[in-house]
Amino acid sequence: MELLGRYVNGNVRTMIFADGTKVRETDDDEFMPAYAENIDIKICNRCDRGCKFCHEGSTPDGKLGDILNENFVDTLHPYQEVALGGGNVLEHPDLISFLQKLKERKVIANITLNQVHFEKNIEVVENSINEKLIYGLGVSLVNPTSEFIEKISKFPNAVIHVINGILKPSDVELLGNKGLKMLILGYKNLRRGSEWLAEDHENIVVKQMWLKENLADIVNKFKVLSFDNLAIEQLDVQRLFTKEKWDEFYAGDDGKNTYYIDMVERKFARSSTAPFNKRYDLMDSVDEMFTVIRKETKK
Numbered sequence: 475m476e477l478l479g480r481y482v483n484g485n486v487r488t489m490i491f492a493d494g495t496k497v498r499e500t501d502d503d504e505f506m507p508a509y510a511e512n513i514d515i516k517i518c519n520r521c522d523r524g525c526k527f528c529h530e531g532s533t534p535d536g537k538l539g540d541i542l543n544e545n546f547v548d549t550l551h552p553y554q555e556v557a558l559g560g561g562n563v564l565e566h567p568d569l570i571s572f573l574q575k576l577k578e579r580k581v582i583a584n585i586t587l588n589q590v591h592f593e594k595n596i597e598v599v600e601n602s603i604n605e606k607l608i609y610g611l612g613v614s615l616v617n618p619t620s621e622f623i624e625k626i627s628k629f630p631n632a633v634i635h636v637i638n639g640i641l642k643p644s645d646v647e648l649l650g651n652k653g654l655k656m657l658i659l660g661y662k663n664l665r666r667g668s669e670w671l672a673e674d675h676e677n678i679v680v681k682q683m684w685l686k687e688n689l690a691d692i693v694n695k696f697k698v699l700s701f702d703n704l705a706i707e708q709l710d711v712q713r714l715f716t717k718e719k720w721d722e723f724y725a726g727d728d729g730k731n732t733y734y735i736d737m738v739e740r741k742f743a744r745s746s747t748a749p750f751n752k753r754y755d756l757m758d759s760v761d762e763m764f765t766v767i768r769k770e771t772k773k
């Protein structure tokens with residue numbers, strides 16, 4: 475496996491490999507990173523898909539972040555990871571220049587795209603990966619067609635993103651046992667996600683109950699199955715692990731190794747679902763922002 479980088483962050487020794495594998499070790503009882511290992515960054519709120527459950531509330535004329543002119547970008551650490559999302563990040567005209575800037579700083583950039591945008595822009599994605607502008611690729615599922623499965627299977631670092639309450643049994647039937655990686659995200663009761671939950675409540679809850687009940691089976695159908703912290707809570711994922719395995723696999727609470735920056739509204743917070751009174755004005759340094767988040771997390 476190609477080693478992308480090895481670094482020490484607080485009391486954590488980390489190795490990152492080209493296939494997305496990350497190994498973290500410490501000699502202490504607890505991981506205490508000095509700076510955030512991974513930052514979720516929203517770069518635009520523009521998107522033409524109009525998904526009813528969009529917790530970002532993205533629209534075709536949504537705002538773009540001024541991503542080439544924010545000081546904090548120059549304070550990112552080598553091998554620090556950023557997960558870029560939107561909106562549709564491909565709608566940001568400065569995306570490639572921004573990715574080049576991150577690459578110069580040796581920052582590891584990952585992006586998330588909707589399936590439709592991924593399939594329409596597969597060459598851009600391929601070129602960005604070949605040029606090492608992006609490493610991880612998240613693709614939000616719309617429809618698990620055989621063409622889609624064939625296309626995504628060509629990207630070893632691709633992870634299919636699905637939402638608890640939107641994912642249905644037929645999706646798992648079609649995607650399962652094909653050596654794919656899947657990330658289950660919790661349902662975010664925010665912006666349009668909140669309106670859609672009120673409108674289609676029963677349907678969403680039925681799907682969430684099905685997923686929770688069948689999770690142990692579903693795990694075995696994927697090469698890798700991972701969860702965000704909201705899904706871990708909604709699906710009570712911990713019940714499927716022994717204590718030892720949980721300690722080995724759980725990456726930590728939001729705000730411990732990670733936080734969220736909204737470059738559109740120029741705010742930062744513990745996560746993208748943080749309440750609006752827990753979102754703070756953007757600062758000029760990623761470490762200063764992490765200190766604020768860590769203090770909040772400790773409280």
Ligand code: SF4
Nearest residue numbers: 521524525528561588
């Ligand atoms: S959920 Fe994603 S694809 Fe859908 S409207 Fe929102 S940003 Fe666009």
